[in-house]
Amino acid sequence: MQTGQIRIGTRGSALALAQARETRARLMAAHGLPEDAFAIEVITTSGDRIQDRPLSEAGGKGLFTKEIEQALLDGAIDLAVHSSKDMPTNQPDGLILGAFLEREDVRDALIGGTAPTLEALSDGATVGSSSLRRQALIRRLRPDISVVMFRGNVQTRLKKLADGQVDATLLAYAGLRRLGMADIVTELLPVDSFPPAPGQGAICIEHRQDDRRVEALLQPIHHLETGQALACERAFLAALDGSCRTPIAGHAVIEADAVRFHGLILTPDGTEAHEVSGAGSVARAANIGRDAGERVRARAGTRFFESWS
Numbered sequence: 001m002q003t004g005q006i007r008i009g010t011r012g013s014a015l016a017l018a019q020a021r022e023t024r025a026r027l028m029a030a031h032g033l034p035e036d037a038f039a040i041e042v043i044t045t046s047g048d049r050i051q052d053r054p055l056s057e058a059g060g061k062g063l064f065t066k067e068i069e070q071a072l073l074d075g076a077i078d079l080a081v082h083s084s085k086d087m088p089t090n091q092p093d094g095l096i097l098g099a100f101l102e103r104e105d106v107r108d109a110l111i112g113g114t115a116p117t118l119e120a121l122s123d124g125a126t127v128g129s130s131s132l133r134r135q136a137l138i139r140r141l142r143p144d145i146s147v148v149m150f151r152g153n154v155q156t157r158l159k160k161l162a163d164g165q166v167d168a169t170l171l172a173y174a175g176l177r178r179l180g181m182a183d184i185v186t187e188l189l190p191v192d193s194f195p196p197a198p199g200q201g202a203i204c205i206e207h208r209q210d211d212r213r214v215e216a217l218l219q220p221i222h223h224l225e226t227g228q229a230l231a232c233e234r235a236f237l238a239a240l241d242g243s244c245r246t247p248i249a250g251h252a253v254i255e256a257d258a259v260r261f262h263g264l265i266l267t268p269d270g271t272e273a274h275e276v277s278g279a280g281s282v283a284r285a286a287n288i289g290r291d292a293g294e295r296v297r298a299r300a301g302t303r304f305f306e307s308w309s
């Protein structure tokens with residue numbers, strides 16, 4: 001076995017660093033290794049440099065991973081810690097998502113300023129979100145609400161909320177918990193009416209496919225059920241072509257070796273939505289997701305996908 005520090009690559013945001021440290025802590029516990037067996041290397045990605053426009057316009061998902069994947073391919077780092085939600089459905093040749101940590105709570109959280117819940121917000125209230133899915137879901141449930149673009153880190157958003165620029169904002173509960181900020185949440189949105197993004201709440205670890213040392217290292221921290229749920233959700237996304245301009249929600253639950261999947265695609269204005277569900281053995285998790293994606297795609301029709309592209 002190769003010796004030397006294990007280099008963990010991550011973006012530099014507070015959430016990314018929290019996820020890298022959590023991964024390191026789990027590896028230390030699983031293998032009885034000291035902290036200095038690992039080095040956390042911060043890598044700036046093109047996505048981190050874009051602050052002024054929606055990411056969907058700037059090129060979407062790969063923006064947060066390209067430079068980190070290059071560092072893996074170059075051998076500058078040994079493993080990379082990501083939010084599964086931000087990962088494209090395909091990895092570059094030679095890299096794989098080798099492990100998923102046990103998933104956090106998948107729900108979206110509302111942080112209300114002038115009212116604590118989506119329902120209680122006043123008529124014509126303003127909600128800030130940069131996620132196409134959250135924007136479309138809000139418009140579907142509350143057509144009177146005006147949704148405005150909202151980016152930046154959690155602190156920036158909370159400042160805008162405190163300044164009264166918006167009445168509420170939405171973030172992934174998982175991220176807030178990892179940042180130790182769960183207490184700012186005023187409502188947790190139910191998964192049935194407000195389904196999460198595929199991959200939400202799950203940390204994944206990417207590495208070189210032929211790196212046996214890292215493969216062995218990750219084996220004890222991989223969470224089987226999370227991996228199965230993610231296989232289903234990512235296959236759903238792939239069947240829909242992962243278009244980052246389409247609001248897509250998808251959530252798989254694993255119970256007693258069975259997978260239950262619920263997916264939803266919407267037009268950005270929330271006026272048209274197509275729901276789909278699927279179920280079966282975990283052995284078929286990816287097939288169930290792909291099949292659901294193909295069915296909902298056929299049902300929505302080509303006009304649905306062309307209407308805003």
Ligand SMILES: NCc1[nH]cc(CCC(=O)O)c1CC(=O)O
Pocket residue numbers: 083084085086170171172173174175199200201202203
């Ligand atoms: N796109 C940013 C992003 N990627 C993952 C999370 C949250 C953590 C997670 O879903 O695991 C967030 C922030 C958010 O959506 O509030």
